[in-house]
Structure formats: structure tokens, C-alpha cells
Amino acid sequence: MNVLPFLVVQNDALLRAHGVTIEYPSGRGTVRATHEVSFDVWRGDRFVLLGPSGCGKSTLLKAVGGFIAPRAGSLMLNDRPILKPGPDRIVVFQEFDQLPPWKTVKQNVMFPLLAGGAARKEAEARALHWIAKVGLGRFVDAYPHTLSGGMKARVAIARALAMQPQILLMDEPFAALDALTRRRMQEELQALWEEARFTMLFVTHSIEEALVVGNRILLLSPHPGRVRAEINSHQFGLHSAGSPEFQAAANRIHGLLFGPEDTAGRPGRHGDRNRQAVPT
Numbered sequence: 001m002n003v004l005p006f007l008v009v010q011n012d013a014l015l016r017a018h019g020v021t022i023e024y025p026s027g028r029g030t031v032r033a034t035h036e037v038s039f040d041v042w043r044g045d046r047f048v049l050l051g052p053s054g055c056g057k058s059t060l061l062k063a064v065g066g067f068i069a070p071r072a073g074s075l076m077l078n079d080r081p082i083l084k085p086g087p088d089r090i091v092v093f094q095e096f097d098q099l100p101p102w103k104t105v106k107q108n109v110m111f112p113l114l115a116g117g118a119a120r121k122e123a124e125a126r127a128l129h130w131i132a133k134v135g136l137g138r139f140v141d142a143y144p145h146t147l148s149g150g151m152k153a154r155v156a157i158a159r160a161l162a163m164q165p166q167i168l169l170m171d172e173p174f175a176a177l178d179a180l181t182r183r184r185m186q187e188e189l190q191a192l193w194e195e196a197r198f199t200m201l202f203v204t205h206s207i208e209e210a211l212v213v214g215n216r217i218l219l220l221s222p223h224p225g226r227v228r229a230e231i232n233s234h235q236f237g238l239h240s241a242g243s244p245e246f247q248a249a250a251n252r253i254h255g256l257l258f259g260p261e262d263t264a265g266r267p268g269r270h271g272d273r274n275r276q277a278v279p280t
């Protein structure tokens with residue numbers, strides 16, 4: 001097995017998930033959403049959780065957000081257990097209509113800063129900075145209903161980054177957009193990352209999006225989600241989408257996700273034994 005350098009043990013992971021099992025109560029007992037999932041996210045990572053519908057991606061993201069607690073295992077941010085939501089973890093969802101419609105773009109971005117205690121002047125400066133960064137400098141006074149889906153996505157990203165979170169949590173943020181806009185948003189997200197180097201945990205069920213957006217990808221098995229493999233994808237970007245290497249990586253991931261479990265390894269304690277570094 002070809003073990004890639006990113007798997008070298010390090011001690012300064014920003015986010016550490018260890019043996020995370022999450023269950024929901026249901027009428028007939030409990031539904032197990034994830035089973036002993038482990039992964040580490042380093043500062044500056046664009047870490048993607050990839051897997052089929054129902055494998056527990058959003059559940060993991062919500063647990064990192066502090067909205068639900070694991071049944072077993074632990075989630076640590078900066079070596080501290082995650083026990084509740086906090087401004088160090090900001091979530092961007094795909095429902096951009098979460099932007100209050102009575103607030104302008106600037107007011108939308110300023111709102112959580114003011115709620116968090118920032119002075120008005122500082123909140124305004126930070127809002128304008130990030131609004132410009134996402135290319136909406138001319139729309140600071142526009143209301144959400146006058147914006148396209150892509151523009152609303154940009155406002156949501158600006159609002160999240162203005163909060164200066166330790167980690168940006170993105171739950172299929174571009175899934176509701178048309179294909180061309182989605183492409184463009186992936187490109188813009190990459191450009192923003194090149195500039196600001198924030199840490200991101202990104203959920204998607206699109207293999208192509210995972211390869212374009214991520215530098216590391218955790219593949220989860222169908223329900224309940226277990227780690228199937230972890231791959232290094234930093235060499236891909238929009239420029240390489242469609243290339244033979246990109247296509248080969250996508251096919252390989254497809255095989256790992258949907259092929260027989262033995263091709264990806266057997267489940268092990270905390271999901272560690274079924275983790276493998278996959279040369280792409």
C-alpha cells in the first residue's frame with residue numbers, strides 16, 4: 001500500500017474525530033447514522049466528507065457544529081471537547097434563503113458580528129472586506145430577493161468568513177445551484193481559500209465536487225456511515241476536471257464507495273483498520 005505523507009502522525013490537528021458513533025432516537029429504538037468514524041483535520045485543510053445519501057455526512061457536520069452529541073467517541077477542536085455550538089465553527093448550508101430578507105447584504109453579513117459583540121464600526125469594516133472578497137462590492141445595499149442563487153451563496157460565505165471561525169463547515173453549499181453556477185462557486189471558493197487559507201470541512205455526495213474542492217477526502221460507506229478510505233486530492237482543481245487523471249481518480253473513488261467492502265478493507269476499531277491511503 002502506498003502511504004502518502006499526509007498520513008504521517010502529527011499532534012496538532014485542529015479538529016479530531018475519534019471513533020464517532022451517532023444515533024438518533026426513532027419509534028422503533030434508534031437509528032445509527034455513523035459508526036466509529038475517525039479523522040483528523042489540519043489547519044488549512046479543505047477536508048471533504050464524501051458518501052452516498054444517508055451515510056451520515058450532515059450528521060457528522062452537525063456534531064462538529066455542536067448541535068448533536070455523539071453516542072460514543074469524541075470530537076475535539078484544538079484539544080478541547082466539542083460540547084455545544086460556538087462562533088469558532090460556522091456552518092454554511094445550501095438553503096441561502098436563510099438570509100433574512102429584510103436585511104441588505106451588508107446588514108446580513110454584519111448581523112452575527114454585532115450579535116457576537118463586535119463594535120459597529122469594526123463589524124462594518126469586516127463585512128465590507130468580505131463582501132468585496134466574494135465579488136459583491138456593488139451589491140452591499142441590495143436585498144436578498146434581488147440576488148441570484150450564486151450571489152446568495154457568496155453572501156452566506158462572506159457572512160461565515162467575516163466571523164473568522166477556526167473552521168468553516170459547509171453542508172452541500174452549492175447543491176441547489178445550476179451546474180454552471182456550481183462550477184463557478186467551486187472556482188471562487190478555491191480562489192478565496194488561496195487568499196485566506198481558512199480551514200474547511202465540506203460535505204458533498206458529488207465525487208467530482210469533492211475532487212475539485214478538497215485536498216483530502218474521507219469516503220464513507222452507505223448507512224450507517226463508516227470510514228471506507230481516505231484519499232489525498234490536492235493535485236486536482238477545476239483546471240484538471242475532465243483530464244484522464246481526474247477521471248481515473250473519480251472512477252477509483254466510485255469503486256471504493258460502491259464496490260464490495262473488501263476492496264476498501266474491513267471495518268475495524270474506530271474505523272482505523274479500514275482506512276487506507278489511496279494513490280489517485
Ligand SMILES: Nc1ncnc2c1ncn2[C@@H]1O[C@H](COP(=O)(O)OP(=O)(O)OP(=O)(O)O)[C@@H](O)[C@H]1O
Nearest residue numbers: 024031033052053054055056057058059060205223
Ligand atoms: N433528526 C433525525 N432523526 C432521525 N434520523 C435521522 C435524523 N437526521 C438524520 N437521520 C438519519 O440518519 C442517517 C444519516 O442522515 P444524514 O442526513 O446525516 O445523511 P447524509 O449523508 O447527509 O445524507 P444526504 O446526502 O441525503 O443529505 C439517515 O439514515 C437519516 O435518515
